[in-house]
Amino acid sequence: MTSRGEISAIADPLGWRLILGVLISHVPVASLADAASTAQVAVAAAGDADGHLSVDLLADRVVLRLHTAAVGTVTDHDLRLARAISGAVRTAPGHGDAVPQNVEIAIDALDIPLIRPFWQAVTGYVGDPGPPDLPDGALLDPLRRGPTIWFQQMDAPRHRDRNRIHLDVDVPPEHAQARIDAALAAGGVMRDAGAAPAFWVLADPEGNEACVCTWQGRD
Template structure:
């Protein structure tokens, strides 16, 4: 049975709802950081978030703890999408943290981001089992920004791996590149930094969905946002 809060939303609707709460939509997940002075405080922040989400948080809320921050993520895991329930949980968690003088942030020196590894292949069905075997990655529902044959880390720590269809062999570039998913307001600064570090902007035709850059030896990476994908 599907409830109203389970309905998938457009990326624009999600961003409009969570940006004022200092969460950001990145690759089908809404993410925020809570900056703290110690590991104890990071654990306290997660405890508050879990308590605020209650049983509704199961299958939606995940957390990562370091000595300097708690990273909170929300999406409907069974759907591979952000739903109305996730937006409600973001509000509840944010309000509960604020009541304890803890603040959600998305624009500090280390903003939320997600890394993907894209592998170009002539025969995806042939190479995919190798990458699944060597990484130990699993099949799970994918965000709409990833193709259905993507693989994910079962521990939720490593980058997603997805496969890009090639029509013919090519030798002028690597077959593997990184996609770096950032909040839209951080994309230009990341591009500028890459160019200042000796990179080249190869293609901005799909911007603001993604920009293709290359390092001084031609290896490529993309800076990606949710915009332009609805």
């Protein structure tokens, strides 16, 4: 399997970023009609991309995502598609002021098989193959727009002063420090940087935790 570092080295110069097992690119457009035509160009360039390419149309950008749905991660075929798409769209992929990211919801659990069906039922999520950076059993939005939900195995109940649900925010590596600095400036505290650059654990002024994450440090 191609490593995360190898994927990033190939995809970054093409205007794609690796975020939680998915390549993401934004193509700037001038209108929704322009977005539709750009998406058509991307789909045509990709050829048979079912199970690999997804597209969101907005008035100012086309959001492209590539990964192999059957395995939940980026493959060599996805990298070939990224190259073909980037070569076909008339405006070079870029991200402007909207940083590609993915948000996860992590739920602490003593008995994951007991609680997982509840969260699947209440969200309508599916159990397709999840990103390789998450434990088995993650739940995904079938439209891939909402945050991924995953379950963190606990050996003992959380202390009552610590939350049992936290957010993970996955960003390109060069954006991690800016997010951390902004969170600290907004009153947050750094709880743990021992796993950096894979993730940093921060907390808000009342102790609710969130992690800023990147693909680095996971290969």
